[in-house]
Amino acid sequence: MNASHEWLRAFVPHQLGPTQLRDLITNRCATVDEVVPLRADLSPFVVARVVEAARHPDSDRLSLTRVDAGTGELLDVVCGAPNVAAGKMYPFAPVGTIMPGGLQIQKRKIRGAVSAGMLCSARELGLGADADGILELDVDVPPGTPLLQALRLGDTRLVIDVTPNRPDLLSHLGVAREIAAATGLPLTLPEVPAGGSEAPAPDRQAKEGRAGAITVRLEDAAGSPRYMGVTIRGVRIRPSPEWLVRRIEAVGGRSINNVVDATNYLLHELGQPMHAFDMAKLGGQAVVIRRARKGETLRTLDGVERKLSTGMTVIADAERAQAIAGVMGGAESEVGEKTTDIFLEVASFDPGFTRATRRALGLSTDASYRFERGVDRELPPTALARAVRLITALAGGRVEGVPVDLYPVPLERRSLILRAARVARLLGERLSGTEIVMLLRSIGFVADVAPGTEMLMAGEEIAVLVPSWRVDVEREVDLIEEVARLRGYDAFPDDLRPYRPTAVPDDANWHTARRVREALVAAGLLEARPMPFVAGAGDAHARVANPLAENEAHVRREILETLARRAEFNLSHMQGDVRLFEVGHVLEPRTGARDAESTGGDGPAARLPREALRVGVVIMGARRPPHFTERNPPAFDEWDAKGLAERIVASAFPGMEAELEPVEDGDMLWRVVLRGATDGGAPRAIGDVRRLHLDAPAWASPAFGIEIELAEIDSADVAPRGRSTWSDTPAKEASRGGQASDVARAAAGRQSVSGTAVGEIVGRIYAPLPTTPAAELDIALVVPESLPAMRIEELIRHDAGDLLERVVLLDEYRGPHVPAGHRSLLWRLIFRHRERTLRDKEVEGRREKLLKTLEKELGVRQRTS
Numbered sequence: 001m002n003a004s005h006e007w008l009r010a011f012v013p014h015q016l017g018p019t020q021l022r023d024l025i026t027n028r029c030a031t032v033d034e035v036v037p038l039r040a041d042l043s044p045f046v047v048a049r050v051v052e053a054a055r056h057p058d059s060d061r062l063s064l065t066r067v068d069a070g071t072g073e074l075l076d077v078v079c080g081a082p083n084v085a086a087g088k089m090y091p092f093a094p095v096g097t098i099m100p101g102g103l104q105i106q107k108r109k110i111r112g113a114v115s116a117g118m119l120c121s122a123r124e125l126g127l128g129a130d131a132d133g134i135l136e137l138d139v140d141v142p143p144g145t146p147l148l149q150a151l152r153l154g155d156t157r158l159v160i161d162v163t164p165n166r167p168d169l170l171s172h173l174g175v176a177r178e179i180a181a182a183t184g185l186p187l188t189l190p191e192v193p194a195g196g197s198e199a200p201a202p203d204r205q206a207k208e209g210r211a212g213a214i215t216v217r218l219e220d221a222a223g224s225p226r227y228m229g230v231t232i233r234g235v236r237i238r239p240s241p242e243w244l245v246r247r248i249e250a251v252g253g254r255s256i257n258n259v260v261d262a263t264n265y266l267l268h269e270l271g272q273p274m275h276a277f278d279m280a281k282l283g284g285q286a287v288v289i290r291r292a293r294k295g296e297t298l299r300t301l302d303g304v305e306r307k308l309s310t311g312m313t314v315i316a317d318a319e320r321a322q323a324i325a326g327v328m329g330g331a332e333s334e335v336g337e338k339t340t341d342i343f344l345e346v347a348s349f350d351p352g353f354t355r356a357t358r359r360a361l362g363l364s365t366d367a368s369y370r371f372e373r374g375v376d377r378e379l380p381p382t383a384l385a386r387a388v389r390l391i392t393a394l395a396g397g398r399v400e401g402v403p404v405d406l407y408p409v410p411l412e413r414r415s416l417i418l419r420a421a422r423v424a425r426l427l428g429e430r431l432s433g434t435e436i437v438m439l440l441r442s443i444g445f446v447a448d449v450a451p452g453t454e455m456l457m458a459g460e461e462i463a464v465l466v467p468s469w470r471v472d473v474e475r476e477v478d479l480i481e482e483v484a485r486l487r488g489y490d491a492f493p494d495d496l497r498p499y500r501p502t503a504v505p506d507d508a509n510w511h512t513a514r515r516v517r518e519a520l521v522a523a524g525l526l527e528a529r530p531m532p533f534v535a536g537a538g539d540a541h542a543r544v545a546n547p548l549a550e551n552e553a554h555v556r557r558e559i560l561e562t563l564a565r566r567a568e569f570n571l572s573h574m575q576g577d578v579r580l581f582e583v584g585h586v587l588e589p590r591t592g593a594r595d596a597e598s599t600g601g602d603g604p605a606a607r608l609p610r611e612a613l614r615v616g617v618v619i620m621g622a623r624r625p626p627h628f629t630e631r632n633p634p635a636f637d638e639w640d641a642k643g644l645a646e647r648i649v650a651s652a653f654p655g656m657e658a659e660l661e662p663v664e665d666g667d668m669l670w671r672v673v674l675r676g677a678t679d680g681g682a683p684r685a686i687g688d689v690r691r692l693h694l695d696a697p698a699w700a701s702p703a704f705g706i707e708i709e710l711a712e713i714d715s716a717d718v719a720p721r722g723r724s725t726w727s728d729t730p731a732k733e734a735s736r737g738g739q740a741s742d743v744a745r746a747a748a749g750r751q752s753v754s755g756t757a758v759g760e761i762v763g764r765i766y767a768p769l770p771t772t773p774a775a776e777l778d779i780a781l782v783v784p785e786s787l788p789a790m791r792i793e794e795l796i797r798h799d800a801g802d803l804l805e806r807v808v809l810l811d812e813y814r815g816p817h818v819p820a821g822h823r824s825l826l827w828r829l830i831f832r833h834r835e836r837t838l839r840d841k842e843v844e845g846r847r848e849k850l851l852k853t854l855e856k857e858l859g860v861r862q863r864t865s
Helices: 005-011 018-028 147-151 172-183 242-250 258-270 351-361 366-371 380-395 420-427 433-441 476-487 508-522 559-572 592-598 638-652 730-735 742-747 789-799 840-858
Strands: 002-004 031-037 046-055 063-068 074-079 089-093 108-110 113-115 156-161 203-205 208-211 214-218 226-233 274-278 286-291 297-299 305-307 313-316 321-324 341-348 398-406 415-419 446-449 461-465 578-588 610-620 657-665 668-676 684-692 703-713 775-784 804-813 822-831
Touching: 002 005, 002 172, 002 242, 005 018, 005 156, 005 172, 005 242, 018 031, 018 156, 018 172, 046 074, 046 147, 074 113, 172 258, 203 208, 208 226, 208 398, 214 226, 214 398, 226 380, 242 258, 258 274, 258 366, 258 380, 274 321, 274 380, 286 341, 297 321, 341 380, 351 366, 380 398, 415 420, 415 476, 420 433, 420 476, 433 446, 433 461, 433 476, 508 578, 508 610, 508 638, 508 703, 559 578, 559 610, 559 684, 559 703, 578 703, 610 638, 610 684, 638 657, 638 668, 638 684, 638 703, 775 789, 775 840, 789 804, 789 822, 789 840, 822 840
Parallel strands: 203 398, 214 286
Antiparallel strands: 002 156, 031 156, 046 063, 046 089, 063 074, 108 113, 208 214, 226 341, 226 398, 274 341, 286 313, 297 305, 313 321, 415 461, 446 461, 578 610, 610 703, 657 668, 668 684, 684 703, 775 822, 804 822
């Protein structure tokens, strides 16, 4: 949804700037993704005062002026406008300014006189057609004030991400309603040009009526619950006035003509799509809302011939379809330069029908976007009256007859009861009925204390009538959400309150995954959460029905498929030390007798991919961070990978026997075999340890991967009850009412991991890998034995500046060339700028400053030999 800052100000006379309004809207109802200044091309222009003005001695048409542009000195400017006068304020383009037409202002001589800038006309600024004189400004601002600030010329577009449950926000009226409620300012519809006609009261009928000479018949009430129309004769199609063009362009539209622009204006203003037909092109003086006929076609306004299906609702004349209901009009009845009489449609179309039609045609429009989310069914009378007034003011004409309103089943507004006690229970804070009523009324709800209830805060019941535009409010809990939102989430306390624990036990797989995560984090690994989609190949991978991207249209068969890509990404950024793991799901097509047995034969489950919960690990590079006692730490090898696999199995399946069997099969090193619980069980291979072949540079260390299956996920509602897979531990049987063994309780998380004490992981910090090269600087310092290295590191981190990324103590030395009672410490400082490559002099400057500080503060000097 694109909204205009100035258009919203016309609804609510607020004084908020674009960024303030962005924050208000984001905090209350919908995220504002972007704030786009629309006349940024005028930002170089300033307001200037002409101090002196005299005729050019060598020209009758030019004037020599001295201009105060707020720079502290007067500028000589040659002006060719007849209306320049001393003491007046004008728009001024300094030297270097690029005009809206593309011309760059330069300092140059004109008839022997130097001109350092230009005083501008309205046409030169793109603010009008007047080019006879410069634009005189009636403003009370000091010279040098930016023109956009002085005149408020620069409208700003707010790009609002409206969620599907709030279609009322797909209009300036809906957003302005929220602004008015937040600021307490009045909400009014913007003024339209004077001279328009008032629409007569409509004639409401169920199925058929007349709008002037046009007979309107509603045959498909399911596709169009309400249909209004009006005939306007004698219009003149012309270009739209400047104010309307600016409104349309402010929301990203394009001006067409005064009638079409008026309908588009009201779509964005009220959220009500409407369409104007050229009456001369409607056959049989009739408008019929019906289903499309078999084989029927229509050439839409975009010039494409479209084949219609019988499930689509169309607007037809007596002979053929003229528009696709809720989506787009037809080219045959388009309003053009020769149009004199129009039939204006203002209707409600069913969201489900509109969505199905839009998807079948592959055609999305501003109208369909709103109709398929839900347009207020009570809005058409207001929208039609405003459209008549606006169109007749812009294009002339008169209403013939009275508007028709076909409305077979009027909408009944939803009535709900809101209990103050329920509000307190859900929000954790007791609110009075008076406050709740005030909040709900601020955005259009009709709310009052229910009759017959006591006026005690704990027992109040509030009768609420939901406004027709709030299609998302259906239950009491929806009203409570509105109360919380309107009061402000930041107004609620953030302290922990008593709560009622649930009686439902946690899923055993969740406990298994938690134990594995804690064990791997304790081992120094980092968790990754990539998307589970891969390129795939043939039938080896299950394909997604509606993929996010065609180059990743399949679901992975292994965790290592995606972790390997993450490792390669690290290598491409010169990061060779990789310790990544993921606990996630994989899917693979079902094959073999085992899958047929586990799903009960050739049933629905046999056709679904097999889903499993697995853990994957990728390790490569240094086994541990460098330390001055170990300059080059050893790299990960296959035995490190084997040890991690053993740790995973011990944490995932405590009390169960597992074994890593050596394998001589290509890159596989060990096979992980689970032999079952203490009460027996068939051995089962649940994973492996392998070498990984990555797209890696020559300097990269060998990479090793681990993948272990933690549980198989049953296909929902298709596996016969009582049939179990290997992952149906006795813990599952216990949840069905059976008795669980000690081993099963341990597997379900009711016992701690033997021999391991792991703390709760309370949070992780994620940062993108750098894309610019680092600059390394080594400094050897002679340090007294009594001075801890920690003191030096603290000073380095404090004084080296924000470009310092890392400090590493590489070496400690005692011996020749080092005074007695001292030692030599070698530090490596790594600097990096996140957006550019550092220059040598930047790093050297920090080195010199740091050495001076170390000597001054700690008496530490650089070692020179």
